[in-house]
Amino acid sequence: MCIFCKIIEKEIPAEIVFEDEEILAFKDARPLAPVHILIIPKKHIASIDNLEDTDALLMGKLIVAARTLARKFDISEKGYRLLIRVGEWGGQEVPHIHLHLIGGAQLYEEIRLV
Ligand code: AMP
Numbered sequence: 001m002c003i004f005c006k007i008i009e010k011e012i013p014a015e016i017v018f019e020d021e022e023i024l025a026f027k028d029a030r031p032l033a034p035v036h037i038l039i040i041p042k043k044h045i046a047s048i049d050n051l052e053d054t055d056a057l058l059m060g061k062l063i064v065a066a067r068t069l070a071r072k073f074d075i076s077e078k079g080y081r082l083l084i085r086v087g088e089w090g091g092q093e094v095p096h097i098h099l100h101l102i103g104g105a106q107l108y109e110e111i112r113l114v
């Protein structure tokens with residue numbers, strides 16, 4: 001079972017900020033900004049590359065949850081960033097789709113090739 005599936009099963013702890021039947025959101029263990037939340041589907045999907053066409057609604061729900069959490073954590077007005085890394089070259093570390101919600105400070109670009 002992957003580490004995020006273990007968080008879903010409550011086998012390892014996380015600071016959960018939202019949960020429904022399909023989605024879980026929890027604070028990132030190594031936050032890059034004052035607000036850094038990971039929003040994941042409860043269905044194990046390894047990456048965007050593994051999505052089925054029928055997962056489109058589920059992925060939309062992740063984005064709607066991000067909007068709601070951004071309001072809840074009071075970062076909507078100033079703005080924030082949503083990020084999904086995909087695979088090795090995308091820098092994805094955990095093989096379970098996760099949408100990063102990052103905000104609470106001015107963010108600058110950090111994409112680098114070296
Ligand atoms: P990515 O590099 O896009 O795959 O992001 C993985 C993220 O998961 C990183 O920001 C990690 O800090 C975070 N992470 C890894 N393990 C945990 C955990 N047990 N609880 C919370 N966040 C985690």
Ligand code: ZN
Nearest residue numbers: 002005044096
């Ligand atoms: Zn998983």
